[in-house]
Structures are given as C-alpha cells and as structure tokens.
Amino acid sequence: MEQAPQENEVSTDQGVKRGLKTRHVSMIALGGCIGTGLFVASGSAISSAGPGGALVAYIAMGLMVYFLMTSLGEMATNMPISGSFAAYSAKYVDPALGFAMGWNYWFNWAITVAVDISTAALVMKFWLPSLPGWIWSAIALVIIFLINALSVKTYGETEFWMSLIKVVTIIIFLAVGLLTIFGIMGGHATGLENWTTHKAPFVGGFPAILSVFVVAGFSFQGTELVGITAGESEDPTKSVPKAINQVFWRIILFYILAIAVIATIIPYTSHDLLGSSATDVAISPFTLVFQRAGLAAAASIMNAVILTSVLSSANSGMYASTRMLYSLAHEGYAPKAFGRTTHNGIPMLALCATTVIAALTFISSIAGPQIYLWLVAASGLTGFIAWIGIAISHFRFRRAFIKQGHDLSELKYHAKWFPIGPLLALILCIGVIIGQDPGSFANFNWEQIGVTYISVPLVLILYIVYKIKKHTKLIPLDKVDVSPTVKEHKMNPND
Numbered sequence: 001m002e003q004a005p006q007e008n009e010v011s012t013d014q015g016v017k018r019g020l021k022t023r024h025v026s027m028i029a030l031g032g033c034i035g036t037g038l039f040v041a042s043g044s045a046i047s048s049a050g051p052g053g054a055l056v057a058y059i060a061m062g063l064m065v066y067f068l069m070t071s072l073g074e075m076a077t078n079m080p081i082s083g084s085f086a087a088y089s090a091k092y093v094d095p096a097l098g099f100a101m102g103w104n105y106w107f108n109w110a111i112t113v114a115v116d117i118s119t120a121a122l123v124m125k126f127w128l129p130s131l132p133g134w135i136w137s138a139i140a141l142v143i144i145f146l147i148n149a150l151s152v153k154t155y156g157e158t159e160f161w162m163s164l165i166k167v168v169t170i171i172i173f174l175a176v177g178l179l180t181i182f183g184i185m186g187g188h189a190t191g192l193e194n195w196t197t198h199k200a201p202f203v204g205g206f207p208a209i210l211s212v213f214v215v216a217g218f219s220f221q222g223t224e225l226v227g228i229t230a231g232e233s234e235d236p237t238k239s240v241p242k243a244i245n246q247v248f249w250r251i252i253l254f255y256i257l258a259i260a261v262i263a264t265i266i267p268y269t270s271h272d273l274l275g276s277s278a279t280d281v282a283i284s285p286f287t288l289v290f291q292r293a294g295l296a297a298a299a300s301i302m303n304a305v306i307l308t309s310v311l312s313s314a315n316s317g318m319y320a321s322t323r324m325l326y327s328l329a330h331e332g333y334a335p336k337a338f339g340r341t342t343h344n345g346i347p348m349l350a351l352c353a354t355t356v357i358a359a360l361t362f363i364s365s366i367a368g369p370q371i372y373l374w375l376v377a378a379s380g381l382t383g384f385i386a387w388i389g390i391a392i393s394h395f396r397f398r399r400a401f402i403k404q405g406h407d408l409s410e411l412k413y414h415a416k417w418f419p420i421g422p423l424l425a426l427i428l429c430i431g432v433i434i435g436q437d438p439g440s441f442a443n444f445n446w447e448q449i450g451v452t453y454i455s456v457p458l459v460l461i462l463y464i465v466y467k468i469k470k471h472t473k474l475i476p477l478d479k480v481d482v483s484p485t486v487k488e489h490k491m492n493p494n495d
Contacts, residue, residue: 020232022239024156026246027163028229028316033065033247034166034254035309036119037219039302042259043266043273043285045215049208051194051263052201057212058219058259062251064428065220066244067421068387071394072227073244074415078397078484080240082231083327085224085386088393090331092400092480096472100462101389102328104455108382109321110354111375114361116314117141123307126299137362140311145355148318151344152232155319162312169305170254173286176293177261185293194267203268210435217432219255221383222313223247224390228320231327232345241413265289318354325350381436381455384429391422391429400480 020028045054075088086105090098117140121133147158176185183189195201202209226243230236262285266273272288284306290298326347329339338350364371398418401411408414415421433456440448466472 020152020156020229020239021234022242024160025226025229025233025239026243027160027167028156028225028243033220033223033251034163034170035219035222035313036306037215037221038170038255038258039286039306039309040284041215041219042262043288045212046259046263046266046268046285047270047273048204048215049212050200050203050268051260053203053209054212054259054263055256056202057209058216058255060428061213061216061220062248062255064425065223065251066248067416068390068425069223069226069244069247070413070415071418071422071425072224072390073240073413074411075394075397076227076230076240077237077413078411078482080230080233080236081327082228082323083331084227084230084324085390085393086324087327087331088397089389092393092396092475092482094467094472094474095470096463096467097389097392098331099328099333099466100459101386102324102331102333103462104382104459105386106321106324106328106354107357108386108455109317109324110357111361113141113144113314113317113321113354113358114365114375116310116317117144117358117362118365119310120307120314123303123310126303134366140314141355141359141362144311144314144318145351147315148322148351149346149348151346155315156229159312159315159319162308162315165305165308166312167250167254169286169302170258173289174257174261176295177258177265177289180289180293181261181264187294190265192264194264197267198269200268210431213428213432214436217384217429220251222316224383224386225316225320227390228323231323237412262286262289265292318351318358321354322347322351325353381433381453384433385455385459388426388429391426395419395422395426396475396477396480397482400477401482403477404480404482406482 042054045057048054049057072085075092076084079088079091081087083102086098086102088098089101117137118133120140121136124131124136125133148155179185181190204211226240226247230240233239266285266288270288273285284302286305287298287302290302295301325334325338326341328334329336329347329350338347338353340347340349342348361375364375394415398415401408433453437448437452439445440452
C-alpha cells in the first residue's frame with residue numbers, strides 16, 4: 001500500500017516531492033561552491049599568480065558565477081524543474097542542446113562521485129594508513145547511496161549540516177588569521193609584508209591570472225545545484241532568489257577574505273603552497289595558517305573538515321546526477337523507467353544507475369589507471385560547459401519573453417545586468433576552456449590535448465548525433481515556450 005506523502009513533501013507535476021526547505025536550498029547553494037578548491041587548491045593559485053593576481057582572478061570568477069546564478073534563478077523561479085538548465089536548453093534553444101547538456105552533466109557528476117569516494121579513502125589514510133583504501137571508498141559510496149535513497153528531505157538535512165561545518169571552519173579560520181596578522185596569535189605580526197615581497201602582488205602577468213581563472217572556476221563549480229533543487233524546493237519563488245543573493249555575499253566573505261588572509265600570512269614563494277594538492281592536508285593553506293597561529297591539532301582538524309567536504313561533494317553529485325537522469329527520462333531523452341519514483345518521491349532506478357556508473361568508474365581506478373584518467377578528464381570541463389548552456393538559455397529565454405509581448409514585471413525574479421551578465425559569463429567560460437592548457441597546442445602534444453579537452457568533442461558529438469537523428473532546429477523566438485507551467489506527464493510510481 002502506498003504511503004501518504006510526508007509533511008512538507010508535496011508531490012510536484014513530475015512525481016518528485018517538494019521536501020527542500022529554504023534553509024536547505026541556501027546552504028546547498030553555498031556548500032556547493034566550498035570544497036577542496038578553497039581548502040587546499042587555493043594555495044597553488046596564490047603561488048602561481050601572487051596574492052594580487054589570485055585575488056583578482058577569484059573576484060572576477062565570483063562575479064561571473066553570480067551573474068550566471070541570477071540568470072539561472074530567473075528561469076528556475078519561472079519554471080522550477082529538476083532537470084534545470086538541461087531542460088531550459090531544450091525548451092529555449094534546441095532539443096539537441098538539451099540532450100547534450102543533460103547527458104553530459106549526468107556523466108560528469110556520476111564520475112565525480114567516483115573521484116570523491118576515491119579521495120575520501122586517501123583522506124582516511126591520514127588516520128589509518130594500514131587499512132586498504134577501497135574499504136573506505138565502499139563505505140562512503142554506501143552511505144551516500146542511503147542518504148539519497150531515503151528522501152529528498154534527508155538529503156537536504158545532511159547537506160545542510162555538512163555545509164555548515166565548512167562555513168563554521170572558514171569563520172574560525174578568518175578569526176584566527178586576522179589575530180595572526182596582527183601578532184595576537186603566533187607571536188609575529190606579518191602585516192602586509194608578503195604583499196610586497198619579491199614580485200608580489202602580481203606575479204606572472206595576465207597568463208598567470210588566466211591560469212588561476214581555471215582553478216577558481218573549478219572551485220566555484222557546484223553553485224548551479226541551486227537550479228536542480230528548485231524542482232524539489234517547498235517554495236522555489238522565495239528560496240531560489242534568497243539562495244542566489246546570499247551566495248554572492250558569501251563568496252565575497254569566504255573566498256575573497258580567506259585568500260587575502262592566506263596571502264597575507266604565507267608568502268607566495270612558499271614551497272608548501274606550490275605543492276598544494278587535493279589530498280595533502282599537511283600543506284593545506286588552512287592547515288599552515290592554523291599551525292602558524294600555534295594550533296597543534298590543525299592538521300587533524302582540517303583533515304576532518306576536508307573529509308566532510310569530500311563527502312558533501314559526493315552527496316551533492318549523487319543527487320544532481322540522479323535528478324538529471326530522471327529529468328532526461330521525462331523529456332524523452334532517456335528510457336522511461338528512469339522517470340519512475342518511489343512512494344517518497346525518489347527516482348530509484350536513476351539513483352541505482354548513477355551508483356553503478358560511479359562504482360564502475362571507481363573499479364577502473366584500480367584495474368586500469370589509464371581508463372580512469374580519461375574518464376576523469378572527460379568530466380573535467382563539464383561545469384564550464386553547463387555554465388555556457390545556462391548563459392545561452394537565459395539569453396534566448398529573455399529575448400523570447402519580450403518578443404512574445406510579455407512584460408518583465410510578470411517574472412518572479414529578475415536576473416542582474418541583462419544582457420551584459422550572461423554575455424560576460426559566456427565569454428569568460430569560453431576563455432577559461434581555451435586557456436586550460438594552451439601549451440599543449442603550442443607543442444602539438446595530442447595526447448595531452450585529448451586528456452584536457454575531451455569533454456568538448458563529447459558534447460559536440462552528443463549534440464550533432466541527436467540533431468541529425470531527430471532533425472531538430474533552433475526554436476524560433478516566437479515559438480519558444482516561456483510559460484511557467486511544467487507541461488510534462490506525471491508518472492505514477494507504478495507505471
């Protein structure tokens with residue numbers, strides 16, 4: 001017998017349930033862009049471009065992400081749907097683009113889950129180096145699966161608390177950092193001396209700043225999850241705009257201030273910063289600052305925070321990829337079975353399929369390292385490609401909305417600086433993709449070019465194959481469906 005929906009988990013037209021509270025959506029949006037990119041890789045950014053160059057790059061990318069999120073927010077409040085930007089690409093641009101964006105994004109996050117559970121095993125070696133890593137990876141995958149299998153409310157609550165741990169860590173870090181800068185902790189006031197040492201504040205010129213754009217871009221990936229959550233938010237017209245507006249100020253607060261503190265305390269010439277990697281907690285800039293302040297347990301504390309961050313990323317990845325596959329089934333881009341839900345609104349077959357891909361990818365990391373390398377590389381630029389899809393979709397949506405005689409006052413939320421915002425985001429995203437590894441083109445290193453840029457031809461192949469097979473065309477602006485109604489078949493769990 002089918003159970004009644006739980007309180008605050010109202011069924012949508014798609015069959016999923018609106019179980020995400022406003023506080024869940026806000027924290028998911030913030031937590032999605034706070035991870036190892038800030039906790040660890042920010043050190044290499046400062047080392048590459050100096051304190052000034054790193055700060056400029058992160059500010060520029062932060063503004064770009066904000067414009068993108070306001071674009072996504074305008075569409076998501078008008079049409080809250082689990083497929084988010086992939087569905088918007090299909091409705092506002094071309095069904096072939098929606099097909100390519102959706103499958104590309106699903107593939108990316110399924111592989112990212114595998115990368116995260118592999119990283120979790122490496123992080124656990126800090127405490128228990130003798131145990132085989134695959135045990136921790138298997139445990140992590142089971143935990144992530146169960147969280148996503150219970151209910152969307154369980155996912156939201158778990159992600160809320162894991163994101164809160166990251167936020168609290170950054171606040172403590174900023175407080176300790178400021179006390180260290182003024183000599184109240186650590187015994188030596190650094191002042192601004194590290195901003196003028198050697199070639200600081202700007203090192204390496206524009207090419208170095210462009211390279212940091214790449215690092216910053218990867219750090220901010222995951223903010224688009226706010227669009228995915230709109231389909232299961234209790235009140236997307238309130239929660240999505242609130243989450244987006246908060247993300248801007250929190251990016252400024254957490255990223256910009258954190259990088260300023262790191263750059264002020266640790267000189268960009270430090271070999272520890274140069275060696276920053278996603279799994280070496282001992283040289284995390286956060287660990288170094290805590291140690292400089294005299295906190296002996298810094299490495300162990302940061303290891304726990306980084307483990308939380310990795311599990312949070314895997315949790316969000318599982319959720320995002322499952323909902324994307326579910327939406328693809330509703331749009332007719334995937335087998336209909338993936339669009340079925342359980343009594344509590346979970347697309348279980350889509351969740352199981354994503355878990356299987358993540359598990360197979362993880363196994364390939366043990367059985368065939370080269371295969372694993374190519375799989376990870378294939379997902380590398382997907383976040384930037386998704387952002388390009390958001391920018392194009394919003395530009396088309398707004399033009400179609402006006403052309404069809406609508407007034408902007410009808411929209412529940414307005415994107416900022418249209419059309420400058422989406423156009424700037426589009427240009428920056430393309431620039432970052434091209435700037436991934438320009439040296440490989442100069443040296444004609446085709447293997448390196450393939451590893452770095454493989455996700456671009458994969459998306460083009462998906463787009464072209466579907467376009468040829470289905471004979472799709474760019475939707476004329478006067479034919480674009482800008483209505484706020486989700487016109488999809490409601491699938492019964494027992495279909």
